[in-house]
Amino acid sequence: xxxxxxxxLAALSLxxxxxxxxxxxxxxxxxxxxxxxxxxxxRADQRAAIERAIGPVWEVNHVWIIFVIxxxxxxxxxxxxxxCIGLFAPLTFVLLGIVLRGSxxxxxxxxxxxxxxxxxxxxxxxxxxxxxxxxxxxxAGAVASGALEPVGDGWATVPVAELLxxxxxxxxxxxxxxxxxxxxxxxxxxxxxxxxxxFRRRALVAGCALAVVAAVGLVLEADVAPEHxxxxxxxxxxPFALAAAAFGAGGLAALAARAYRWVRPLGVAFVxxxxxxxxxxxxxxxxxxxxxxxxxxxxxxxxxxYLVCLAIGGVILVPALWLLFRxxxxxxxxxxxxxxxxx
Amino acid sequence: xxxxxxxxxxxxxxxxxxxxxxxxGIGMPLVLxxxxxxxxxxxxxxxxxxxxxxxxxxxxxxxxxAVSGTMLSFExxxxxxxxxxxxxxxxxxxxxxxxxxxxxEGIFLSIYLYGWGRLSARAHFLCGFPLLLGxxxxxxxxxxxxxxxxxxxxxxxxxxxEVVDVDPIAAMFNPALFTQYTHMLFAALVTxxxxxxxxxxWGMLKGxxxxxxxxxxAIGLAVAGxxxxxxxxxxDLIAVQVTQNQPLKLATMEGLFQTTAGxxxxxxxxxxxxxxxxxxxxxxxxLLSLLAYNDPTATVQGMEEWPxxxxxxxxxxxxxxxxxxxxxxxxxxxxxVGLYAWRRRPHWLGSRPFLWGLVAxxxxxxxxxxxxWITTESGRQPWVVYEVLRTEDSxxxxxxxxxxxxxxxxxxxxxxxxxxxxLIRMARRRRARIAAGLEVAGD
Ligand code: HDD
Ligand code: HEM
Ligand code: HEM
Numbered sequence: 001x002x003x004x005x006x007x008x009l010a011a012l013s014l015x016x017x018x019x020x021x022x023x024x025x026x027x028x029x030x031x032x033x034x035x036x037x038x039x040x041x042x043r044a045d046q047r048a049a050i051e052r053a054i055g056p057v058w059e060v061n062h063v064w065i066i067f068v069i070x071x072x073x074x075x076x077x078x079x080x081x082x083x084c085i086g087l088f089a090p091l092t093f094v095l096l097g098i099v100l101r102g103s104x105x106x107x108x109x110x111x112x113x114x115x116x117x118x119x120x121x122x123x124x125x126x127x128x129x130x131x132x133x134x135x136x137x138x139x140a141g142a143v144a145s146g147a148l149e150p151v152g153d154g155w156a157t158v159p160v161a162e163l164l165x166x167x168x169x170x171x172x173x174x175x176x177x178x179x180x181x182x183x184x185x186x187x188x189x190x191x192x193x194x195x196x197x198x199f200r201r202r203a204l205v206a207g208c209a210l211a212v213v214a215a216v217g218l219v220l221e222a223d224v225a226p227e228h229x230x231x232x233x234x235x236x237x238x239p240f241a242l243a244a245a246a247f248g249a250g251g252l253a254a255l256a257a258r259a260y261r262w263v264r265p266l267g268v269a270f271v272x273x274x275x276x277x278x279x280x281x282x283x284x285x286x287x288x289x290x291x292x293x294x295x296x297x298x299x300x301x302x303x304x305x306y307l308v309c310l311a312i313g314g315v316i317l318v319p320a321l322w323l324l325f326r327x328x329x330x331x332x333x334x335x336x337x338x339x340x341x342x343x
Numbered sequence: 344x345x346x347x348x349x350x351x352x353x354x355x356x357x358x359x360x361x362x363x364x365x366x367x368g369i370g371m372p373l374v375l376x377x378x379x380x381x382x383x384x385x386x387x388x389x390x391x392x393x394x395x396x397x398x399x400x401x402x403x404x405x406x407x408x409a410v411s412g413t414m415l416s417f418e419x420x421x422x423x424x425x426x427x428x429x430x431x432x433x434x435x436x437x438x439x440x441x442x443x444x445x446x447x448e449g450i451f452l453s454i455y456l457y458g459w460g461r462l463s464a465r466a467h468f469l470c471g472f473p474l475l476l477g478x479x480x481x482x483x484x485x486x487x488x489x490x491x492x493x494x495x496x497x498x499x500x501x502x503x504x505e506v507v508d509v510d511p512i513a514a515m516f517n518p519a520l521f522t523q524y525t526h527m528l529f530a531a532l533v534t535x536x537x538x539x540x541x542x543x544x545w546g547m548l549k550g551x552x553x554x555x556x557x558x559x560x561a562i563g564l565a566v567a568g569x570x571x572x573x574x575x576x577x578x579d580l581i582a583v584q585v586t587q588n589q590p591l592k593l594a595t596m597e598g599l600f601q602t603t604a605g606x607x608x609x610x611x612x613x614x615x616x617x618x619x620x621x622x623x624x625x626x627x628x629x630l631l632s633l634l635a636y637n638d639p640t641a642t643v644q645g646m647e648e649w650p651x652x653x654x655x656x657x658x659x660x661x662x663x664x665x666x667x668x669x670x671x672x673x674x675x676x677x678x679x680v681g682l683y684a685w686r687r688r689p690h691w692l693g694s695r696p697f698l699w700g701l702v703a704x705x706x707x708x709x710x711x712x713x714x715x716w717i718t719t720e721s722g723r724q725p726w727v728v729y730e731v732l733r734t735e736d737s738x739x740x741x742x743x744x745x746x747x748x749x750x751x752x753x754x755x756x757x758x759x760x761x762x763x764x765x766l767i768r769m770a771r772r773r774r775a776r777i778a779a780g781l782e783v784a785g786d
Contacts, residue, residue, distance in 0.1 A: 056457040057453065060453060074431055077428045080420055098413055103758055305511045309439055316447065320450045
């Protein structure tokens with residue numbers, strides 16, 4: 001295998017990890033967002049459905065971010081160091097959000113006899129579910145718009161003012177909306193009756209908001225990240241951009257028509273198209289426009305060993321994941337329920 | 344406090360926090376499997392209830408372990424980016440394998456926790472094994488990274504200071520791996536065993552002397568008592584390994600300033616860098632030479648052989664090490680006494696002194712784990728990668744570590760307080776249900 005192929009494969013594995021995180025953990029974060037916005041006569045049922053949907057899987061879904069981190073520092077240590085220094089502040093918020101989300105969720109599930117505490121934990125859970133994707137989106141926007149600058153033989157920390165510009169803010173919002181849309185879409189498959197309609201309406205709202213914010217984002221992008229925008233709209237990224245538009249519109253139409261069978265695959269395809277379009281437009285840069293994946297990569301001997309480990313790990317992982325999702329996401333409303341809750 | 348000190352304190356406290364839950368994460372599946380296995384064999388309800396209760400508590404401790412571990416994965420990059428930049432391309436392999444081990448752990452934990460009554464009893468039991476092995480594997484991989492920091496190999500530094508000729512396999516299977524892994528693994532199992540025994544010893548001291556408490560105590564004590572002698576053997580092996588590979592660390596652990604033939608072991612006392620002596624302390628003649636080289640007259644190198652700027656903090660490392668070996672040796676007692684009592688004096692098992700001893704054994708074991716890690720990590724200073732990369736050179740150029748340290752310390756305190764609160768409430772709830780006749784106490 002040539003060195004370029006090794007780099008490409010390693011970068012692809014990173015993208016696969018990111019995709020899994022976006023789709024699976026993204027939906028979990030979105031669940032937290034809808035917990036925050038639980039409204040109407042069925043708010044308690046909405047929260048219960050969200051908790052049931054997330055309960056058995058969030059811990060595993062969360063491991064994808066760890067996977068992304070270890071791949072990044074195993075295969076692209078220079079990029080890892082650059083991101084950690086440059087994006088120190090927003091990554092701190094990502095971390096804080098992840099920690100509070102996970103622990104608040106687990107604690108809440110086990111404090112049924114303390115309603116007061118449980119309410120507070122619920123607030124912590126839902127707010128941190130909002131903060132985390134927002135901060136991650138902010139990071140993606142900052143990287144794409146070339147906010148990271150090398151100094152000497154290291155990197156400068158991106159000042160907070162630089163992060164709070166329109167474009168990163170919009171990508172942050174976009175990430176939150178993606179999560180919310182996915183969560184609502186998934187929840188239409190795990191509920192029925194009126195509850196399902198609640199989530200259908202939420203999915204429609206989030207989907208439309210997503211379309212608007214994405215359009216604003218593209219306009220801003222043309223200004224602050226022209227190369228990225230070019231690649232996305234005219235170059236390599238175009239097929240993905242078109243696909244995203246098509247899947248997005250299709251998903252909304254399916255929701256409107258209550259064609260629930262199509263809602264989930266279209267929602268997933270939509271998110272993947274956005275993510276891959278973004279990634280393809282970013283290529284070959286790990287840190288635009290200073291550091292390419294090839295320059296950031298570990299030695300070929302390391303990459304080779306890493307890819308072998310990946311293959312072996314995958315062979316073990318895939319059936320285990322299949323078992324988990326088959327057990328708890330069988331696609332019927334009772335799927336996530338514990339035996340003792342049903343009794 | 345300087346930013347570097349804040350970062351070291353942050354890293355140290357994060358790890359000290361995580362290791363508590365990591366230890367339970369490794370050990371709990373074992374006790375769960377034992378209880379559930381006994382239930383399947385004997386059909387006795389008491390074992391089923393123990394397994395159910397433990398799995399509920401484990402759900403909480405595992406979640407804390409997972410989030411605190413995630414903090415570490417970020418911190419290692421956020422605080423020491425130049426360490427990861429240097430080390431990632433050499434020792435990244437165990438880290439990425441560890442990712443898979445986490446997946447297996449997480450997946451089978453979920454199946455185990457949510458699968459009661461949804462899988463057949465046998466299938467549920469079998470799902471405990473990948474959980475156990477996942478914990479063993481993740482420990483192996485993380486220790487491989489840490490032992491490489493102690494005994495780095497598998498790369499060449501060229502004249503320009505760049506890393507070349509990377510051999511990830513050699514890096515992973517470094518000389519400290521085997522001893523560090525076995526010592527850590529058994530430490531985790533032993534500590535979990537003592538923790539379980541301590542919980543039920545406490546309940547018995549409070550007058551709850553039913554079958555449920557007796558069986559819970561017995562399982563915990565059996566695990567700890569059987570493995571504790573093994574743990575001391577691995578302790579001896581790791582001490583010999585450190586002597587060979589990190590002689591300065593050994594000298595610091597022992598508070599040995601001068602190179603000495605027939606070196607004594609000095610227990611406790613305060614090493615004084617000015618006078619190069621240990622103030623106070625108990626000297627046991629020839630013991631150090633004997634332990635390190637199996638020869639009472641062998642020469643052990645003292646710290647004076649190395650320049651002072653390469654010394655770790657002798658007070659911290661010496662006291663931490665002595666705490667581990669003293670408490671560690673004392674931890675043999677509960678198992679020995681328990682074994683003797685079981686055979687000859689059954690009534691001792693329920694006696695207050697014995698139960699109090701068991702209650703104390705759990706914090707003692709955790710203190711061993713913490714002080715052992717302080718020995719390893721602070722004993723490696725000023726190097727993050729021994730004799731290759733200094734800690735100060737791997738530090739981030741980002742600023743604002745100090746406020747970060749304060750916020751995250753607050754988060755840890757919050758996690759610890761809430762976690763304990765919820766576990767205590769859980770136990771109380773169970774007792775309330777028994778009192779109300781909603782649940783049986785066990786046969
Ligand atoms: C229940 C816990 C426990 C017990 C009873 C002991 N240890 Fe330990 N020890 C640990 C738990 C631990 C640990 C926390 O797990 C460490 C930290 C790093 C490691 O791999 O294990 C450790 C480290 C550690 C080190 C440092 C290794 C290094 O720097 O690389 C040495 C030399 C020993 N131990 C030796 C001993 C001896 C001679 C013991 C017998 C009395 C002993 N330990 C009991
Ligand atoms: C979980 C058990 C562990 C504990 C309790 C622990 C404890 C500590 C402590 C106290 C420090 C600060 C040392 C000082 O500055 O004086 C430290 C530093 C550090 N540890 Fe560990 N450690 C553990 C495991 C690990 C593992 C498994 C790794 C690597 C994979 C690791 C990597 C580091 C790094 C990178 C630093 C910062 C650099 C340095 O101070 O050398 N630690 N640890
Ligand atoms: C010797 C020290 C360590 C041991 C024995 C250990 C072991 C474990 C175990 C058994 C778990 C499972 C979770 C649980 O049981 O609560 C866990 C979780 C985790 N650990 Fe550690 N760990 C150590 C140090 C570290 C370090 C230094 C890092 C990061 C660099 C780290 C990163 C993680 C992560 C990310 C998780 C969460 C995995 C998940 O989400 O399931 N650990 N660790």
